[in-house]
Amino acid sequence: MTGFKTTLITCHQCARRIMVRAADAERGSIVCSHLGCGAINTLQTTFQYDERLVQGLPGFGKLVCQRDPTQVYPLQFGDNVIGTANTCTVQVERFMHGGQCFVSRRHCTLTVTFDPWAGQLRYLLQDGVADPQQPDTRQYSLNGTQLNQVSIRKTELIDVADQALITLGGADQFRLIHFSIPQPMLDSYRIELAFNPDRTQ
Incomplete structure (x- = not known):
C-alpha cells in the first residue's frame, strides 16, 4: 500500500x-x-x-419533451433555469393551449450536483429562480411546477429520480433522463x- x-x-x-x-x-x-x-x-x-471527475463528463442529463420527443434539452452542471426566456439555460418552446402559454419566462430551476459518496449526479428541482438582484429571494412561476403530477411547494427543493416527469404550468411535461457515470471512470476517481x-x- x-x-x-x-x-x-x-x-x-x-x-x-x-x-x-x-x-x-x-x-x-x-x-x-x-x-x-x-x-x-x-x-x-x-x-x-x-468531484473533479465531472469535468470530463460528456453530458449531465437531459429533458425530453413529452409532446414532441424529438425536442431534447441538454442540461449543464450547476443551475439550469428552465423557461421560455432566451436568457434561460434551458429555453423551452412557448407551447400554446387555447391561445395561452402556461410556462413562465423563468419558470423553475433544476440543479445538477455531484454526490461524492454515491458517485452519482443528483438532480434538485425548485419552482422559480433566484432573483439576480437579491440572491436570497426567489421569483416564482405563475402557474406552478409539478413532479410526477404532484405540485411542489414554493419553498421545496426536491430530488428528482431518473425518468421522472416534470410538468410546467400544469400543462407541459418533460421527462428527466439522468446521466449515469460509467463505473470504470468512477473507479479511477475513487x-x-x-x-x-x-x-x-
Whole structure:
C-alpha cells in the first residue's frame, strides 16, 4: 500500500487506541495489543469519489419533451433555469393551449450536483429562480411546477429520480433522463479515506 500513513483507531472491545500500520490495512484486521484484550478489530475503510471527475463528463442529463420527443434539452452542471426566456439555460418552446402559454419566462430551476459518496449526479428541482438582484429571494412561476403530477411547494427543493416527469404550468411535461457515470471512470476517481474509530467491528 504505497502512500499509506499510520493511523490510530479505537478498539471495539477495550476502547483503547491502537496504531494501524500498512500490513494491518492490507490484511483488513488488527489484533488489539493491550494487555488483557486481544480483540480482533476488522478494519472497514471508506471512500468517496473526487468531484473533479465531472469535468470530463460528456453530458449531465437531459429533458425530453413529452409532446414532441424529438425536442431534447441538454442540461449543464450547476443551475439550469428552465423557461421560455432566451436568457434561460434551458429555453423551452412557448407551447400554446387555447391561445395561452402556461410556462413562465423563468419558470423553475433544476440543479445538477455531484454526490461524492454515491458517485452519482443528483438532480434538485425548485419552482422559480433566484432573483439576480437579491440572491436570497426567489421569483416564482405563475402557474406552478409539478413532479410526477404532484405540485411542489414554493419553498421545496426536491430530488428528482431518473425518468421522472416534470410538468410546467400544469400543462407541459418533460421527462428527466439522468446521466449515469460509467463505473470504470468512477473507479479511477475513487479516494480511499483514513480509518475511522467508528468504522471498526
